[in-house]
Amino acid sequence: MTSDAAITIRDAHKTFKGGVQALRGVSMTVNRGQIFGLLGPNGAGKSTLVKILMTVIHPTLIDGDLLGKPVGHRATLRRVGYLPEHHRFPVYLTAEQLLHYYGGLEGMRRPERRARIGELLDLTGMSAWARKKVGGFSKGMQQRVGLAQALLHDPELILLDEPTDGVDPVGRREIRQLLLHLQSQGRTILVNSHILAELEPICQQVAILVKGKLAREGTVAELTADRQRWEVEIDGPEPTWIDTLKGVDCRTEGTHHCLSIGGDAAPMVQQMIDLARGEGRTVRRVERIGESLEDLFIRSLEESGEADAATPGAASAGKAGK
Amino acid sequence: MTAVLSILHESWLSLRAQGLFKLTMGLNLLVIVAFASIGFTDTGVSMFFGLSHADSEHVNANSPWAKLLYLGIFSAIIVNVWLAWIATGLALLSTSSIFPNFVSQGAVELTLSRPISRTKIFLSKYCGGLLFVVMQVSVFTTGAFLAAGWRVGAWDPAIFLAIPLITLFYSYLFCINVFVGIWTRSTLTALIVTLVFWFSAFSLRTAENLVTRFVYSTEIQMQRDDERIGELMHQIETAHGPAITTFETRLDEQQKSLEANRTAHEKLEAWQGPLQVARWLVPETSGTINLLKRSLEHDASATFEDLMSGELFRESPRRNRNADFEADAKVSDRENARPVWWVLGKSLGFEAVVLAAAIWLFRRKDF
Numbered sequence: 001m002t003s004d005a006a007i008t009i010r011d012a013h014k015t016f017k018g019g020v021q022a023l024r025g026v027s028m029t030v031n032r033g034q035i036f037g038l039l040g041p042n043g044a045g046k047s048t049l050v051k052i053l054m055t056v057i058h059p060t061l062i063d064g065d066l067l068g069k070p071v072g073h074r075a076t077l078r079r080v081g082y083l084p085e086h087h088r089f090p091v092y093l094t095a096e097q098l099l100h101y102y103g104g105l106e107g108m109r110r111p112e113r114r115a116r117i118g119e120l121l122d123l124t125g126m127s128a129w130a131r132k133k134v135g136g137f138s139k140g141m142q143q144r145v146g147l148a149q150a151l152l153h154d155p156e157l158i159l160l161d162e163p164t165d166g167v168d169p170v171g172r173r174e175i176r177q178l179l180l181h182l183q184s185q186g187r188t189i190l191v192n193s194h195i196l197a198e199l200e201p202i203c204q205q206v207a208i209l210v211k212g213k214l215a216r217e218g219t220v221a222e223l224t225a226d227r228q229r230w231e232v233e234i235d236g237p238e239p240t241w242i243d244t245l246k247g248v249d250c251r252t253e254g255t256h257h258c259l260s261i262g263g264d265a266a267p268m269v270q271q272m273i274d275l276a277r278g279e280g281r282t283v284r285r286v287e288r289i290g291e292s293l294e295d296l297f298i299r300s301l302e303e304s305g306e307a308d309a310a311t312p313g314a315a316s317a318g319k320a321g322k
Numbered sequence: 323m324t325a326v327l328s329i330l331h332e333s334w335l336s337l338r339a340q341g342l343f344k345l346t347m348g349l350n351l352l353v354i355v356a357f358a359s360i361g362f363t364d365t366g367v368s369m370f371f372g373l374s375h376a377d378s379e380h381v382n383a384n385s386p387w388a389k390l391l392y393l394g395i396f397s398a399i400i401v402n403v404w405l406a407w408i409a410t411g412l413a414l415l416s417t418s419s420i421f422p423n424f425v426s427q428g429a430v431e432l433t434l435s436r437p438i439s440r441t442k443i444f445l446s447k448y449c450g451g452l453l454f455v456v457m458q459v460s461v462f463t464t465g466a467f468l469a470a471g472w473r474v475g476a477w478d479p480a481i482f483l484a485i486p487l488i489t490l491f492y493s494y495l496f497c498i499n500v501f502v503g504i505w506t507r508s509t510l511t512a513l514i515v516t517l518v519f520w521f522s523a524f525s526l527r528t529a530e531n532l533v534t535r536f537v538y539s540t541e542i543q544m545q546r547d548d549e550r551i552g553e554l555m556h557q558i559e560t561a562h563g564p565a566i567t568t569f570e571t572r573l574d575e576q577q578k579s580l581e582a583n584r585t586a587h588e589k590l591e592a593w594q595g596p597l598q599v600a601r602w603l604v605p606e607t608s609g610t611i612n613l614l615k616r617s618l619e620h621d622a623s624a625t626f627e628d629l630m631s632g633e634l635f636r637e638s639p640r641r642n643r644n645a646d647f648e649a650d651a652k653v654s655d656r657e658n659a660r661p662v663w664w665v666l667g668k669s670l671g672f673e674a675v676v677l678a679a680a681i682w683l684f685r686r687k688d689f
């Protein structure tokens with residue numbers, strides 16, 4: 001693969017003891033400098049994939065590279081930051097001691113750690129809590145400390161498993177801005193999240209996992225392009241001419257109607273406006289709408305071909321024969 | 323190296339945060355103060371800094387046995403009861419949770435995802451767990467060293483052997499604890515299995531010693547029967563008249579006794595073999611601790627047991643002592659004569675095997 005890929009995965013498989021097939025042949029590429037969103041319903045295998053990259057879980061089969069080295073190469077992990085989901089810190093450590101501990105595990109020397117810890121506690125807004133025990137922190141505060149430990153050793157690649165879990169709206173926005181800031185420094189970020197509206201404005205690339213298989217991969221623009229449409233909102237009863245226009249949908253919204261048509265049918269939109277105005281109706285809104293990530297997500301589930309795609313949990317050897 | 327030090331430092335911080343660690347430390351100090359409160363006067367022994375006094379003609383400030391008694395109290399009572407059972411139990415209670423907590427979901431990822439191998443993480447964490455005992459025993463031993471120096475002038479650095487020996491002893495139990503902790507991720511299971519193992523090792527040693535003691539005692543009795551039979555035969559040859567019948571009845575009795583002892587001996591020996599083999603397989607828990615007593619007494623002319631049983635002050639050794647008593651002495655001689663390599667070697671071998679299994683499990687497990 002080209003050197004500008006931070007992560008390449010080809011044919012990742014993981015079957016847990018007991019036959020749970022968490023990953024069933026996933027291939028994807030994360031380019032350097034990108035913010036990459038990894039989406040999927042509960043139990044799709046997102047965390048499993050990230051844990052395989054971090055050597056926490058052994059893959060059944062994988063052919064992949066992380067920053068140019070094969071997945072599992074230990075020294076490379078020094079260049080990767082990781083925030084696990086539902087992480088639990090030793091409660092008796094203060095935020096500062098905790099960061100010293102994890103910095104030490106990365107092989108950072110004490111003076112180096114000391115300088116970085118100050119910076120990161122500032123960055124995550126936790127400076128005032130440096131000398132307090134993390135056991136007494138709220139969920140969102142622990143998440144901030146978690147982010148700090150992921151960034152401590154100045155990693156090129158950052159893997160975040162649900163980083164905004166439990167963080168308040170202001171904090172979420174701060175985290176989004178932080179991710180953009182990190183990206184502007186040339187770092188690559190892979191984010192696992194369920195909150196699609198949050199990822200949409202910052203991700204260049206997304207992959208959607210369903211039951212351990214890749215349902216979609218591409219840029220947000222690409223994936224939503226063929227689902228753009230025009231919407232025209234008009235007053236009055238349902239127009240009679242609606243049937244004469246091909247491909248127009250009509251839905252009633254209270255006292256007015258919303259007509260929608262494919263994104264490439266601009267001339268038809270003019271026609272609809274003319275017809276409506278000819279009848280003396282008020283045109284309330286004309287808008288070109290892209291598919292939201294949420295729509296894409298739901299559509300991917302529906303189109304994935306998995307019988308029970310919408311129910312949580314992975315496929316198992318017995319159930320989804322493979 | 324930085325990573326290893328970080329893990330050890332973290333272990334120390336976790337100990338310091340533990341109530342049980344402080345409690346055990348407090349109890350340790352209390353025991354040492356009690357030990358230091360024993361002193362010797364011209365007429366006997368004083369306890370609780372002179373609050374209580376026991377007169378003794380044998381053990382007093384002028385007697386050579388004061389030192390033996392004082393060090394004996396340390397190695398046979400304080401170490402064997404307090405450190406080997408109570409403090410060890412407390413240590414197990416508080417260290418059983420180390421590995422289950424460490425490998426719990428959400429915590430283990432934060433450590434495993436670092437550029438340091440799982441084997442290194444495991445071994446550092448293992449040593450971190452032993453830190454509990456090292457700290458406790460170090461403080462304790464220093465106190466005992468000062469007390470013994472002050473009270474009986476025994477500035478004996480051999481006391482400090484307690485630190486490695488007790489730590490070794492503890493590590494035989496801790497390796498089982500860690501193995502089960504990683505396997506099941508359950509503190510309670512790890513604790514229970516360790517306790518069961520501990521008592522099994524203890525029972526096995528006790529059973530083996532007991533059977534051996536009976537083997538010895540039947541051997542001694544058989545020997546005495548033989549001698550007695552020889553004497554009686556001689557008496558029968560030289561006797562006249564009705565005395566012969568008396569001797570013959572006695573001879574008959576003696577031969578029956580010999581037969582009974584021989585049967586018992588055979589039965590016991592059948593048990594002794596398997597027990598000895600089983601004992602080979604488990605670590606020498608008490609044997610390791612006993613090394614301390616052995617090294618404290620190695621140049622003494624008498625043992626603490628001789629002193630306590632009063633054997634030391636008898637004019638001449640009792641003749642024809644009870645066979646059981648002699649067998650007891652023989653068993654304890656056998657225990658004391660076991661070479662150090664046997665005691666430590668097979669125990670460390672056991673520990674190495676268990677640790678290798680634990681590392682294998684830890685390396686291949688998905689978290």
Ligand SMILES: Nc1ncnc2c1ncn2[C@@H]1O[C@H](COP(=O)(O)OP(=O)(O)OP(=O)(O)O)[C@@H](O)[C@H]1O
Pocket residue numbers: 016017020021022040041042043044045046047048049085313314315688689
């Ligand atoms: N250590 C493990 N042992 C056995 N099964 C596991 C293990 N970890 C995950 N699984 C199973 O693998 C499947 C995928 O889990 P994973 O955590 O990767 O899902 P996810 O996509 O991250 O879900 P969520 O959005 O809920 O976090 C699940 O069915 C889960 O039960």
Ligand SMILES: [Mg+2]
Pocket residue numbers: 046047048085161
């Ligand atoms: Mg997950």
